[in-house]
Amino acid sequence: MSNRIDVKDLNVYYSKFLAVEDVTINIDARSVTAFIGPSGCGKSTFLRTLNRMHEVIPGARVEGEVLLDGDNLYDSAVDPVTVRGRIGMVFQRPNPFPTMSIRDNVLAGVKLNDKRISKSDADALVEKSLRGANLWNEVKDRLARPGSGLSGGQQQRLCIARAIAVSPQVILMDEPCSALDPISTLAIEDLINELKAQYTVVIVTHNMQQAARVSDKTAFFNIAGTGKPGKLIEYDETTTIFNNPSVKATEDYVSGRFG
Amino acid sequence: MSNRIDVKDLNVYYSKFLAVEDVTINIDARSVTAFIGPSGCGKSTFLRTLNRMHEVIPGARVEGEVLLDGDNLYDSAVDPVTVRGRIGMVFQRPNPFPTMSIRDNVLAGVKLNDKRISKSDADALVEKSLRGANLWNEVKDRLARPGSGLSGGQQQRLCIARAIAVSPQVILMDEPCSALDPISTLAIEDLINELKAQYTVVIVTHNMQQAARVSDKTAFFNIAGTGKPGKLIEYDETTTIFNNPSVKATEDYVSGRFG
Amino acid sequence: METGRDRPPFTAGTSSDVPSSARTPGRHCIRNDRLEGKDVSTNSLKEPTDRGRAGDKIFSGVSLAAGVLILAVLFSVAVFLLVQAAPTFTADPTEITGGEGFAAYIVPIIIGTVIAATIALVIATPIAIAVALFISHYAPRRLARAFGYVIDLLAAIPSVIYGAWGYIVLAPQLATVYAWLAENLGWIPIFTGPASQTGKTMLTVGIVLAVMVIPIITSLSREIFLQTPSLHEEAALAMGATRWEMVRMAVLPFARPGIISATMLGLGRALGETMAVALVLSPGALVASLVKTGNQTIAAEIALNFPEAFGLRLNELIAAGLVLFVITLIVNMIARFIITRHKEFSGAN
Amino acid sequence: MAANQTLQRRQSQLTRGRLPSYAVWVVLAASVVLGAALSALIGFSVVGWAVITAVVFVVTATIVTAVGEGERRAKDRLVTFLVYGAFLLALLPLVSVLWTVLERGIPGLSYNFLFTSMNGVTGAVDNASVENGTPVLGGAYHAVIGTLLITFWATLISVPIGLLTAVYLVEYGQGNRLARAITFFVDVMTGIPSIVAGLFAAALFALLFGPGTRTGFVAAVALSVLMIPVVVRSTEEMLKIVPNELREAAYALGVRKWRTITRVVIPTAISGIASGVTLSIARVIGETAPILVTAGFASSINWNVFSGWMGTLPTFIYYQILTPTSPTAPDPSTQRAWAAALLLILMVMLLNLGARLIASMFAPKTSR
Amino acid sequence: TGEPAGEGPASSAAGTAVTGTLTGIGSSAQNSAMEAWKTGFESANEGAMVQYSPDGSGAGRKAFLSGGAQFAGSDAYLDDDEMTQAKEVCGPDGAINIPVYISPIAIAFNLEGVTELNLDAPTIAKIFTKEITTWNDPAIASQNEGVELPDTPITVVHRSDDSGTTENFVEYLSAAAPEDWTYEVDGAWPADLQSENAKGTSGVVQTVTSTDGAITYADASAVGDLGKAKVKVGEEYTEISSDAAAKAVEVATPVEGRSASDMSLELQRDTTESGAYPVVLVSYHVFCTSYDSQETVDLVKAFGTYVVSEAGQAEAEASAGSAPLSPTLSEKATTAIESIEVGS
Numbered sequence A, B: 001m002s003n004r005i006d007v008k009d010l011n012v013y014y015s016k017f018l019a020v021e022d023v024t025i026n027i028d029a030r031s032v033t034a035f036i037g038p039s040g041c042g043k044s045t046f047l048r049t050l051n052r053m054h055e056v057i058p059g060a061r062v063e064g065e066v067l068l069d070g071d072n073l074y075d076s077a078v079d080p081v082t083v084r085g086r087i088g089m090v091f092q093r094p095n096p097f098p099t100m101s102i103r104d105n106v107l108a109g110v111k112l113n114d115k116r117i118s119k120s121d122a123d124a125l126v127e128k129s130l131r132g133a134n135l136w137n138e139v140k141d142r143l144a145r146p147g148s149g150l151s152g153g154q155q156q157r158l159c160i161a162r163a164i165a166v167s168p169q170v171i172l173m174d175e176p177c178s179a180l181d182p183i184s185t186l187a188i189e190d191l192i193n194e195l196k197a198q199y200t201v202v203i204v205t206h207n208m209q210q211a212a213r214v215s216d217k218t219a220f221f222n223i224a225g226t227g228k229p230g231k232l233i234e235y236d237e238t239t240t241i242f243n244n245p246s247v248k249a250t251e252d253y254v255s256g257r258f259g
Numbered sequence C: 001m002e003t004g005r006d007r008p009p010f011t012a013g014t015s016s017d018v019p020s021s022a023r024t025p026g027r028h029c030i031r032n033d034r035l036e037g038k039d040v041s042t043n044s045l046k047e048p049t050d051r052g053r054a055g056d057k058i059f060s061g062v063s064l065a066a067g068v069l070i071l072a073v074l075f076s077v078a079v080f081l082l083v084q085a086a087p088t089f090t091a092d093p094t095e096i097t098g099g100e101g102f103a104a105y106i107v108p109i110i111i112g113t114v115i116a117a118t119i120a121l122v123i124a125t126p127i128a129i130a131v132a133l134f135i136s137h138y139a140p141r142r143l144a145r146a147f148g149y150v151i152d153l154l155a156a157i158p159s160v161i162y163g164a165w166g167y168i169v170l171a172p173q174l175a176t177v178y179a180w181l182a183e184n185l186g187w188i189p190i191f192t193g194p195a196s197q198t199g200k201t202m203l204t205v206g207i208v209l210a211v212m213v214i215p216i217i218t219s220l221s222r223e224i225f226l227q228t229p230s231l232h233e234e235a236a237l238a239m240g241a242t243r244w245e246m247v248r249m250a251v252l253p254f255a256r257p258g259i260i261s262a263t264m265l266g267l268g269r270a271l272g273e274t275m276a277v278a279l280v281l282s283p284g285a286l287v288a289s290l291v292k293t294g295n296q297t298i299a300a301e302i303a304l305n306f307p308e309a310f311g312l313r314l315n316e317l318i319a320a321g322l323v324l325f326v327i328t329l330i331v332n333m334i335a336r337f338i339i340t341r342h343k344e345f346s347g348a349n
Numbered sequence D: 001m002a003a004n005q006t007l008q009r010r011q012s013q014l015t016r017g018r019l020p021s022y023a024v025w026v027v028l029a030a031s032v033v034l035g036a037a038l039s040a041l042i043g044f045s046v047v048g049w050a051v052i053t054a055v056v057f058v059v060t061a062t063i064v065t066a067v068g069e070g071e072r073r074a075k076d077r078l079v080t081f082l083v084y085g086a087f088l089l090a091l092l093p094l095v096s097v098l099w100t101v102l103e104r105g106i107p108g109l110s111y112n113f114l115f116t117s118m119n120g121v122t123g124a125v126d127n128a129s130v131e132n133g134t135p136v137l138g139g140a141y142h143a144v145i146g147t148l149l150i151t152f153w154a155t156l157i158s159v160p161i162g163l164l165t166a167v168y169l170v171e172y173g174q175g176n177r178l179a180r181a182i183t184f185f186v187d188v189m190t191g192i193p194s195i196v197a198g199l200f201a202a203a204l205f206a207l208l209f210g211p212g213t214r215t216g217f218v219a220a221v222a223l224s225v226l227m228i229p230v231v232v233r234s235t236e237e238m239l240k241i242v243p244n245e246l247r248e249a250a251y252a253l254g255v256r257k258w259r260t261i262t263r264v265v266i267p268t269a270i271s272g273i274a275s276g277v278t279l280s281i282a283r284v285i286g287e288t289a290p291i292l293v294t295a296g297f298a299s300s301i302n303w304n305v306f307s308g309w310m311g312t313l314p315t316f317i318y319y320q321i322l323t324p325t326s327p328t329a330p331d332p333s334t335q336r337a338w339a340a341a342l343l344l345i346l347m348v349m350l351l352n353l354g355a356r357l358i359a360s361m362f363a364p365k366t367s368r
Numbered sequence E: 001t002g003e004p005a006g007e008g009p010a011s012s013a014a015g016t017a018v019t020g021t022l023t024g025i026g027s028s029a030q031n032s033a034m035e036a037w038k039t040g041f042e043s044a045n046e047g048a049m050v051q052y053s054p055d056g057s058g059a060g061r062k063a064f065l066s067g068g069a070q071f072a073g074s075d076a077y078l079d080d081d082e083m084t085q086a087k088e089v090c091g092p093d094g095a096i097n098i099p100v101y102i103s104p105i106a107i108a109f110n111l112e113g114v115t116e117l118n119l120d121a122p123t124i125a126k127i128f129t130k131e132i133t134t135w136n137d138p139a140i141a142s143q144n145e146g147v148e149l150p151d152t153p154i155t156v157v158h159r160s161d162d163s164g165t166t167e168n169f170v171e172y173l174s175a176a177a178p179e180d181w182t183y184e185v186d187g188a189w190p191a192d193l194q195s196e197n198a199k200g201t202s203g204v205v206q207t208v209t210s211t212d213g214a215i216t217y218a219d220a221s222a223v224g225d226l227g228k229a230k231v232k233v234g235e236e237y238t239e240i241s242s243d244a245a246a247k248a249v250e251v252a253t254p255v256e257g258r259s260a261s262d263m264s265l266e267l268q269r270d271t272t273e274s275g276a277y278p279v280v281l282v283s284y285h286v287f288c289t290s291y292d293s294q295e296t297v298d299l300v301k302a303f304g305t306y307v308v309s310e311a312g313q314a315e316a317e318a319s320a321g322s323a324p325l326s327p328t329l330s331e332k333a334t335t336a337i338e339s340i341e342v343g344s
């Protein structure tokens, strides 16, 4: 299983509002792809269509095809649950379950598929995932406390730990490091590099350096104006995008290297 | 009125847990001060004590003094509402009012206090604030729509617009740009530079470049280990902190220049 | 804060026209106000900024007063009950209905009350929660509103009508079912025959009460289900949870205290319902069988005998009311205990 | 690659381990047949058929799913069935009650019924109308007025008190001793039998204004005792789930607590609060026993809640059913009773609509 | 014989029209009759209004004794205790009980193909104590030659609420069949005799109507098409009727130790008087002998005399199916009511 994603002529709507127009993109298996672009251009929206989370919003729908290893996610016979089990996601806003302890938050996804996981396996998995998300040291003494008493960055890392605990084939990350300090950011980037050996990773980021550091390919999205749909402007090797993009808009955007 | 803030021997607690220990810091009026430090070290917590938002959390309390132009915020006769009216705040997680339209969200500080304001003044204020937060162009055609239908970055900018619409004397910003693209980030940084002419600005950021770009002084917080309280390690001119800090921990932290 | 209007808002584009604060007339004004204040030398934050602080005081005072008023009312209800019930406890046991003292009189109907309420809740709670879920998370969005609305109507039907429906429509239907149960499952104590010919038994009462309680639980639970943060629902779905798993992970834990509250409200109704029980039940002595004539509830006992009650009998009935009060108290203590035990993990925040 | 795919039409990885979508329908069809067969065995009846079919269908479909798609999906499907089933089950008595009320109530619901009182209607009048087959005279106008006035006053008393108490509990008390006491006693209040509430109000007013004080207002007080706990508890729950984020956002803008509560917290929870208030009104609008001992029983119109007895729809229904105006010819009374019941339901329906309308004006403008 | 009775109401109704509101609380049995009286009285007296709440006899007496109502409707006259208590609200002469409503209680049953049965008191008692359990029991059959009695089990249905009907019925049983009915006379059905039951007259009638083989006792006017038993009085079986009920009241004796104007009646349940139907309920109006204002006195008198007048009784009969008071009783009642005066 190679886990490549091919998107064909995808239009994404919020009810009548066309948020993202006509995206065609091929995301290689076992690679890291970065989505960049100005705020509101539809990066999150597009990302959510890749594991059918978009349709959770009332009135939201898509036209077009998204293929995972050649199989259309939007085929009527496909159950979104299957899709989401294979394609994990970390959200822009951290969302740990407030009613669960830190430990249970990490195990939430795992317990779905494997209820009878032994305590020692579970413990090992919790530690591994939390270490992966660089959170282990901070929370190891309070695994039984609720997840809502954590700082913003800690919550975000908890959500990352939760997503990787189920080892999905593809991981979508919507600005996973925006609330993180440099140390944690580095840890997450290391994690992404590790994950890429086995999994496909797609990451939305506003941080050009980060995109440059972690991604193999970069997709630049832009929006023509307010009320207009977002579009995929350019998609290429990350080095190409950052060093000699073929579109003027891309160059304009990446050359203002802030972030 | 100069709006300087002097903190003396401040300890901050969540019930029994001492989250931030013994901070003494003098924040100059009409300057930008950046708080940096690893996730969970108490930056947000400390920031919230500066406008008495900390005590909103059940069980949370402080010991010590915070002086605004020499007047202790924590004097028993002081009304926290007065304090918060003078010291505005932008939160780490965007939190627009779901019951209000975009326009009403911007005007919330005015309208919720039942200040009378003419429609034309209100319109002007809305435009000015949204322009300041670099959001005007994106939302000018849908001011009457709910604020919750915006993208993550748009929501964050809406919250910034809301905070500056009431023109507080001091503005506290908790990672205001973490969800923003470089263009918006630049706009917010410009805004901060303008604000500093009249107001005092304190900003929490994980982005070293940002701290270096916008701040006059930088405070580095650190935490000795899990369960330990966060501490103010070093506080100095931003150039000093970034170029030759006097403490080893600071140098270690800022030299890993990611973000 | 008061400067919000007087001071020109910051200027985004042109910084040149920002007047220095000291020259602004508005700011002058405020300066003066402050100087004329009582304690010029001390903390300027202390001065009351506007009448708002009074507003805060008034509002919290009024809220407190409302709470205290409720306590006062409850206290007077309790005093009223105690005073009116007192003669029962001092009376000669032979004077009490049944001739064997108050305990002998009240215990069977306490048990009856508890049985009726238990049946009602056992039937109503799962159905009501399921219906609430149906409306909030399962039904097509458009239909859901209408459905919710229709279910709410159930709450509005007067108890007299439930009673009339219960004994005119429902009981005769159930009578045949009971006969069958008594015949085939009679070895189970609760189905021991002979079954009532009229169907006006405890089980029928339980069912009628369940129907009356369902809208209460449904309506409150539904509102809370609808408020589940979509952030958490999405977190669950994104992990590959099925709809039920999402409900179990995000919705139910979030709504748990609310569901318990709703159930308690329903229980209150089931315990205190008078007219419907009075009309539906064919009361009698305590029996284990639910398909036989017999049993009685406190509320119905009061309703049936109050009109003709006089003297000590009246005291007795009010003492029965007092007992019901105490039962409610105990049940709610248990429920509260369950809620507070999990407080730390409640959904707010 | 695309060509390759269309040629082979290999099965999608994503649909592997999935039953075809028609599987459920096949099971359903089989269950219907089996249900018919089984119910024929034990004596055929439509109800028996439906019940057996439902049970067989749910069990088989769950097992088939478990085998074909795994335990998780089976569970999901089972719960879906149960949820739909519970809804249908809850609908049964509702439909039955509503049908009973409609069937018996519609014939009596005339202009005359709506706009005349029972003043001057005696058993002789009813006897005459039965004998001559003329329309039933007398109506529920007085009772409608009474119900509206008493309910209005009860709401006027309970909603502010209940709402403010809930506000105190959630926003101010925060688990202090007094708040705990209030919560506790409000809980106890939910179980007060309605008749006791009536007796209490009657005793209270007898103490204040002399024996035999029976007015609409006394009834409103009695009903308030029943309404308040419903308002407090539902409002409390709705306020509790308003995210603290929003409160903090308002506080940080220098908004006072009471304005935050009235302008941010309550509007955010308004739809739930409105539901609770409607529920509480529905809870008491059908009460009989407490009205009788507090407002007396009137058969003519009275607009003044502070003096004189007052009739209400439930007491009207109650006596029309239990002591028909003409014992020898109870049909006109029964007809009036059901018509009044229908009227009461219609009134609550309108009220419900009104509350929702008000709520939706304040309700969160989310995309939900 | 009608002249004296007609005089009272005529004079008060046609004379000075009374005004004000008269409040009564009490028996639900009187409710239907009361509607008729209210209507009749209010149409004759423009400014007057009567309000009556059928809360129950006990509640009515309690309200009356505590001053919460100006008169009570009660299925039983005030007992001696209550008469003493009444002096507190009514002044030294206390209260008076006036019979106003007489209604025979039917022993009604639902038995396929049978509309009439002859029963004597012991048999009735045995049926209600469940000593006799089937309809073709010899005790019933022997009194009903020629009637086809099925072997349907008998389902006894009694009132679940405390009621005047029960009290009168039970009083009849314990007087006329003392050996077979040994229970105390009370408004509540004996707890030991558990059976099917229902609330209110309409409740028991409804239950019996829908249950084959059921039997109950209920106000005659309300039993509709159910079969009704003829009750053995003396040597004959008396059919239930207004006249027979009136006759039973006629032979009643005044309660001892009461004032001349008090009309409490001791019914002879075990009477052998031919044509009398002793299973009868007599309901009273209880008035004070004095009220504190002239207006109230006028109002009470006008209403009271109207109720017992021939016209008032006829209205009640037409509306509620009750048995009118005999002219003698009516006249006596008028005189008693006329004696009400303004107190100090």
Ligand SMILES: Nc1ncnc2c1ncn2[C@@H]1O[C@H](COP(=O)(O)OP(=O)(O)OP(=O)(O)O)[C@@H](O)[C@H]1O
Binding pocket: A014, A017, A019, A038, A039, A040, A041, A042, A043, A044, A045, A046, A057, A092, B148, B149, B150, B151, B152, B153, B154, B179, B181, D367
């Ligand atoms: N629930 C929604 N309903 C309607 N419109 C929405 C909704 N969510 C987002 N939008 C709109 O869709 C567009 C794209 O939003 P999206 O969240 O995908 O942007 P983004 O690229 O992720 O921006 P950011 O970097 O700020 O997160 C925006 O114009 C936004 O206002």
Ligand SMILES: Nc1ncnc2c1ncn2[C@@H]1O[C@H](COP(=O)(O)OP(=O)(O)OP(=O)(O)O)[C@@H](O)[C@H]1O
Binding pocket: A148, A149, A150, A151, A152, A153, A154, A179, A181, B014, B017, B019, B038, B039, B040, B041, B042, B043, B044, B045, B046, B057, B092
């Ligand atoms: N509500 C709370 N109750 C108890 N402890 C809390 C609460 N909020 C935060 N903490 C703890 O206080 C410490 C400081 O948290 P704080 O949110 O101030 O960190 P921070 O420096 O802002 O981190 P980040 O950069 O991740 O936002 C952390 O250990 C955190 O777990």
Ligand SMILES: [Mg+2]
Binding pocket: A043, A044, A045, A092, A174, B151, B152, B153
């Ligand atoms: Mg986004």
Ligand SMILES: [Mg+2]
Binding pocket: A151, A152, A153, B043, B044, B045, B092, B174
């Ligand atoms: Mg923080």
Ligand SMILES: O=P([O-])([O-])[O-]
Binding pocket: E027, E028, E029, E030, E057, E075, E162, E163, E164, E165, E166, E200, E201
């Ligand atoms: O008139 P009752 O007392 O028998 O209802």
